[in-house]
Amino acid sequence: MSHEHAPHDHLVEHAAHAGDPLSRWVAVFTAILAALSGLLHYEEGVLQTQALIFKNDAVLSQSKASDQWGYYQAQSSKGHLMELAAELAPVQRQAFYRDQIAKYEDRKKEISAKARELEKEVEEANRRSEAKEHPQHLFGQALAWLSVAISLAAITSLTGSRKLFWLAGLMGAAGLGVSVFAFMQL
Numbered sequence: 001m002s003h004e005h006a007p008h009d010h011l012v013e014h015a016a017h018a019g020d021p022l023s024r025w026v027a028v029f030t031a032i033l034a035a036l037s038g039l040l041h042y043e044e045g046v047l048q049t050q051a052l053i054f055k056n057d058a059v060l061s062q063s064k065a066s067d068q069w070g071y072y073q074a075q076s077s078k079g080h081l082m083e084l085a086a087e088l089a090p091v092q093r094q095a096f097y098r099d100q101i102a103k104y105e106d107r108k109k110e111i112s113a114k115a116r117e118l119e120k121e122v123e124e125a126n127r128r129s130e131a132k133e134h135p136q137h138l139f140g141q142a143l144a145w146l147s148v149a150i151s152l153a154a155i156t157s158l159t160g161s162r163k164l165f166w167l168a169g170l171m172g173a174a175g176l177g178v179s180v181f182a183f184m185q186l
């Protein structure tokens with residue numbers, strides 16, 4: 001089983017074996033950021049999956065609500081036909097048609113209530129999806145900051161520039177700060 005290394009892995013390993021204290025700090029720093037990135041990738045994936053599930057629930061409920069409104073329209077059309085039949089029917093048959101009209105009106109009330117309940121489910125599922133999307137986007141931003149920090153740390157290994165390492169530290173701190181904010185949104 002082969003294991004592929006990211007481009008910066010070789011540099012980090014080389015720096016860890018070198019005698020330079022800066023290289024050791026860069027190696028430790030990069031390892032910490034890589035571990036944090038793994039955690040954030042996982043959390044981002046969980047949130048994305050949850051947001052998609054809620055969005056799927058919203059679409060399914062919307063479809064059911066649309067079906068109910070279609071059924072409502074069918075009952076309404078039948079009711080209108082019964083009204084027409086009542087007007088055209090002989091007096092002795094009009095009571096039958098009036099009963100049918102009442103039956104269709106009762107069904108329409110039930111159907112309408114069910115459709116409205118499904119529409120509330122749509123709103124709730126969309127709200128829950130959006131609640132997952134916001135921290136997911138924050139985790140994505142945090143990962144971007146951490147990726148920049150890891151890249152700068154890798155370049156620091158090559159150049160030995162302490163200023164570049166400080167910049168990598170600032171980028172890593174920004175990623176950490178955004179990720180903490182994202183966790184607070186959960």
